[in-house]
Amino acid sequence: MNDNCQMDEMIKVLRKAPKVALFSHVSPDGDCIGSMLAIGLALEKLGKEVTFYNPDLIPNNLQFLPGSSRVSQKLPIPQPQILMFVDCTDLQRVNLSKTDLSAESTILNLDHHISNQLFGHVNWIDAQASAVGEIALTLIYQLGVAIDEDIATNLYTAIVTDSGCYQYSSTTAQTHRLTADLLDNGIDILNIHHHLFGQNPLAQLKLLQCALNSLEMYAEGQLALMTLSLEDFQKSRAQQELSEGLVNHARNVAGVEVAVLLKEVGPQEIKVGLRSNLWLNVNEIAAKFGGGGHKRAAGCTFRISMAEAKLNIITAIEEGLRNGRSY
Amino acid sequence: MNDNCQMDEMIKVLRKAPKVALFSHVSPDGDCIGSMLAIGLALEKLGKEVTFYNPDLIPNNLQFLPGSSRVSQKLPIPQPQILMFVDCTDLQRVNLSKTDLSAESTILNLDHHISNQLFGHVNWIDAQASAVGEIALTLIYQLGVAIDEDIATNLYTAIVTDSGCYQYSSTTAQTHRLTADLLDNGIDILNIHHHLFGQNPLAQLKLLQCALNSLEMYAEGQLALMTLSLEDFQKSRAQQELSEGLVNHARNVAGVEVAVLLKEVGPQEIKVGLRSNLWLNVNEIAAKFGGGGHKRAAGCTFRISMAEAKLNIITAIEEGLRNGRSY
Numbered sequence: 054m055n056d057n058c059q060m061d062e063m064i065k066v067l068r069k070a071p072k073v074a075l076f077s078h079v080s081p082d083g084d085c086i087g088s089m090l091a092i093g094l095a096l097e098k099l100g101k102e103v104t105f106y107n108p109d110l111i112p113n114n115l116q117f118l119p120g121s122s123r124v125s126q127k128l129p130i131p132q133p134q135i136l137m138f139v140d141c142t143d144l145q146r147v148n149l150s151k152t153d154l155s156a157e158s159t160i161l162n163l164d165h166h167i168s169n170q171l172f173g174h175v176n177w178i179d180a181q182a183s184a185v186g187e188i189a190l191t192l193i194y195q196l197g198v199a200i201d202e203d204i205a206t207n208l209y210t211a212i213v214t215d216s217g218c219y220q221y222s223s224t225t226a227q228t229h230r231l232t233a234d235l236l237d238n239g240i241d242i243l244n245i246h247h248h249l250f251g252q253n254p255l256a257q258l259k260l261l262q263c264a265l266n267s268l269e270m271y272a273e274g275q276l277a278l279m280t281l282s283l284e285d286f287q288k289s290r291a292q293q294e295l296s297e298g299l300v301n302h303a304r305n306v307a308g309v310e311v312a313v314l315l316k317e318v319g320p321q322e323i324k325v326g327l328r329s330n331l332w333l334n335v336n337e338i339a340a341k342f343g344g345g346g347h348k349r350a351a352g353c354t355f356r357i358s359m360a361e362a363k364l365n366i367i368t369a370i371e372e373g374l375r376n377g378r379s380y
Numbered sequence: 381m382n383d384n385c386q387m388d389e390m391i392k393v394l395r396k397a398p399k400v401a402l403f404s405h406v407s408p409d410g411d412c413i414g415s416m417l418a419i420g421l422a423l424e425k426l427g428k429e430v431t432f433y434n435p436d437l438i439p440n441n442l443q444f445l446p447g448s449s450r451v452s453q454k455l456p457i458p459q460p461q462i463l464m465f466v467d468c469t470d471l472q473r474v475n476l477s478k479t480d481l482s483a484e485s486t487i488l489n490l491d492h493h494i495s496n497q498l499f500g501h502v503n504w505i506d507a508q509a510s511a512v513g514e515i516a517l518t519l520i521y522q523l524g525v526a527i528d529e530d531i532a533t534n535l536y537t538a539i540v541t542d543s544g545c546y547q548y549s550s551t552t553a554q555t556h557r558l559t560a561d562l563l564d565n566g567i568d569i570l571n572i573h574h575h576l577f578g579q580n581p582l583a584q585l586k587l588l589q590c591a592l593n594s595l596e597m598y599a600e601g602q603l604a605l606m607t608l609s610l611e612d613f614q615k616s617r618a619q620q621e622l623s624e625g626l627v628n629h630a631r632n633v634a635g636v637e638v639a640v641l642l643k644e645v646g647p648q649e650i651k652v653g654l655r656s657n658l659w660l661n662v663n664e665i666a667a668k669f670g671g672g673g674h675k676r677a678a679g680c681t682f683r684i685s686m687a688e689a690k691l692n693i694i695t696a697i698e699e700g701l702r703n704g705r706s707y
Contacts (some may be wrong), residue, residue: 113634118614218545219559222570228558236553240580241550247657252634255601258592261629270582307440307499307579330574 054231057132057171057178063161066175072102072133077124078146079108083115083214084247085140088163090120091207092139096200104129108148117209117248119203137161139291140185143170149194163188183223186211190231198296205238210245264299264314271367272374274312277303279365280359283317293318304328311370313361323355323362327370332378338369384505390488401461404451405473406435410442410541412467415490415516417447419466422525431456435475435613444575445532447539453557455480466486467512470497476511486496490515510550515560529629532565537572571656573657586616591626591641594638598694598699602637604630604693607686610644620645631655638662638697642689648688650682654697665696 059283067073075093077085086107093103107257110268132155141147142163144154154160162173165188167180182188186208191202193208200208212232215226217233222250236242263285269278281296289295296316304312310333314326325342327335335351342365355362394400402420404412411433420430432451457480468474468491472591473483481487489500491516494507506515513535520527520535541557543551546559555673563569571678590612596605608623616622623643631639637660652669654662655677662678669692671680682689 123524184395190459213546218547219540220545220569220573224569225561225657228561229556229563233553233556236551236556242547242551246547251632253632255597255633258595258629258633262589262592262595265585265592268585268589274582302585305580306582306585308582312426323533 057169057176059139059175059256060177060192060195062176062194063163063175066135066159067137067192067196067219068094068099069326070101070133070135073131073135074104074106074129076106076136076138076141076147076149078370078373079148081107081111084184084186084211086111086115086124087118087207087211087214088210089128089139090118090124090164091186091211092137092192094201094207095193097198098198098201098340099196100131102145106131106147111335112254115210118207119243120207131155131160135159135161137163138173142166142168143172151348153298163192165230181225181227183221183225183228184212184215186215187228187231192232200235200238202238202240204299205235205240206245209235209240209242210249213245214249215289216261235282243289246343254291254295256291258288259334260285260295260297261302263289264296265302268303272371274306274308275304275374276313276314276367276370277309277311278315278363279303279316280363281317282359283319300326304330310374313366313370314364315359321356323357323359323361325353325366326356326373327351327353328367333370333373338366338373341369342366384476384496384503385469385688386502387504387519387522389506390490390502392524393462393486393488394464394519395426397428397460397462399431399458400462401431401433401460401465403433403463403465403468403474405468405477406475407648408434408438408442409662411511411513411538413438413442413448413451414445414513414534414538414541417445417451418513418516418531418538419448419464419519421528422523423530424531425525425528426523429581431460435462435472441576441579443690444572445534449533456486458482458539459485459523462486462488463489465500466490466516467492469493469612470499490519490701508533508552508554509546509554511539511542513542514555514558517561524622527565529565529567532562532567533572536562536567536569537576540572541576560568561698581618581622583616583618586621587612587622588626589616589630592629596632599698601633601635602701603635603640603694603697604638605640605642605690606630606692607642608644609644613644625654627653631657637701639695640697642686642693644686648683648685650684650686652680652689652693654678654680654693660697660700665693668696669693677695 077088077089096103107124136158160173161344162176165180165182165185169178179188189335264279267280300312300314312328316324318324328334338350339353340352402416404416423430434451463485487500489503491505492509496505509515576688591606594607627639627641639655643651656662659674666678668682670678
């Protein structure tokens with residue numbers, strides 16, 4: 054418990070509040086929406102008036118969440134005294150600035166990002182949590198609200214999406230223990246998974262088809278490379294975002310250390326996504342071309358032709374692989 | 381606790397035994413190997429002599445498991461008094477019959493299949509367990525052995541594989557609670573997942589490419605159909621088994637109720653895999669052509685050309701979709 058974990062203070066404020074406005078971030082995901090809805094439904098069980106705000110529309114695969122139809126793209130008028138932000142590192146994540154908020158408001162900030170800007174009057178940040186869903190469940194316990202199926206469905210969605218189905222390194226024993234508590238409430242995990250992961254756009258599968266048709270192996274199978282041209286996006290009728298994650302198909306091939314996806318996002322504009330498995334620091338590779346990221350996932354952008362971009366990235370990676378163990 | 385859960389008796393027998401031979405089933409998977417190794421390593425911590433048997437070789441993706449190199453394809457000679465079978469419904473699952481086992485032996489039977497044939501002198505069957513790994517952890521607790529990283533890595537693998545990464549309906553609150561206990565032992569889940577799921581043969585990805593290139597949609601997007609010809613298998617250098625699971629790429633498209641994969645496995649021999657999402661009983665469809673399975677996963681074999689097989693299956697499924705809700 055430190056200065057960034059003002060749990061008791063946040064519980065005290067919420068207990069007293071007759072009305073609470075909840076906020077979640079742009080490009081909403083399962084964690085911010087699921088956590089926000091669970092907290093709101095719990096507060097309503099305590100008799101409070103609740104509103105839900107998100108600057109964007111709820112993605113199709115989250116529209117099954119209990120309460121999701123109540124999320125508004127309009128700020129509440131008038132704003133209640135208590136404004137609670139869920140899963141937001143700062144106000145910009147909600148496309149808001151201080152001046153958008155009533156000067157008399159009390160801002161509650163519930164998050165799990167280590168980079169959180171502590172913009173709240175009361176901040177509860179737990180960077181150990183795989184998802185805000187974990188913190189939200191603790192908060193609901195502290196409020197003394199019994200978990201029902203609707204709350205459990207929202208929190209399960211928050212945790213299962215942000216922990217990558219319990220596969221990301223952020224997953225802890227606590228992640229599984231809290232999930233067990235949610236399963237005690239008789240949630241239908243098959244149905245939840247069908248909604249979350251079984252409703253991919255057809256355009257995404259067509260994009261995968263294009264990517265696989267472009268697959269090339271280099272460096273004796275250690276480097277797998279795929280490309281997507283503007284034409285591929287057009288004929289698949291796919292938006293850029295749908296290429297997210299496709300690189301993992303190449304990354305998960307035996308013997309592959311680095312997988313690369315080059316996307317043509319405009320004329321002479323090539324976005325490169327890099328993923329490594331065990332040792333190559335792709336952050337260093339991306340940095341050579343003005344990009345960056347993490348050791349195992351990074352990216353950069355070239356303003357040259359696809360053929361030139363390919364040559365550049367292959368050369369840099371082959372050199373990296375030859376030099377051996379980065380760490 | 382019932383007659384099929386002779387937990388106390390099994391613990392008593394194991395405590396007394398100086399030597400134990402462990403057995404697991406043909407076509408070994410993460411659950412039978414992980415559970416067998418975990419139990420064996422625990423028994424060794426109690427000072428017992430242990431041997432591990434499997435009729436087949438350990439698959440590549442399980443060779444990282446601590447102790448896996450000790451699994452032998454030869455029966456122990458002489459056989460010890462205590463023979464323990466892990467994850468086997470009957471002796472045939474180990475390619476053995478009664479006469480292969482010493483007449484004086486005590487057979488222990490640890491399993492989670494409801495169809496278990498209770499072939500042991502002592503049977504501990506828990507059909508609620510998502511994996512034998514869950515039962516094995518309880519057994520190790522009962523033996524009073526402290527869980528170490530090697531045991532935890534084996535048991536985590538058992539559970540994560542047999543529960544489908546916590547996505548199958550067999551997953552319970554207990555599955556997550558026991559997993560939490562394993563994570564307390566500092567296992568490296570990223571490394572485990574990389575070994576288990578990140579080492580797909582390149583041939584499998586090429587087969588997926590062929591399947592996606594054949595994708596066709598029918599019944600206004602409710603039916604997604606893919607085919608794999610003998611030539612596809614040849615040019616991908618893929619064995620038949622590698623097509624396992626590819627149909628799910630089509631099943632997980634928004635709006636799809638049924639996904640079908642037709643595989644040419646010989647001249648005029650077409651194997652059909654059927655998967656449905658929410659309501660269509662594909663077992664009934666498969667039964668029309670002499671096949672069968674479950675409501676949401678079934679299969680059949682045609683001895684006609686690919687074109688004829690396609691026509692037959694499309695016609696039957698379109699009729700099923702038109703007739704509406706099976707259940």
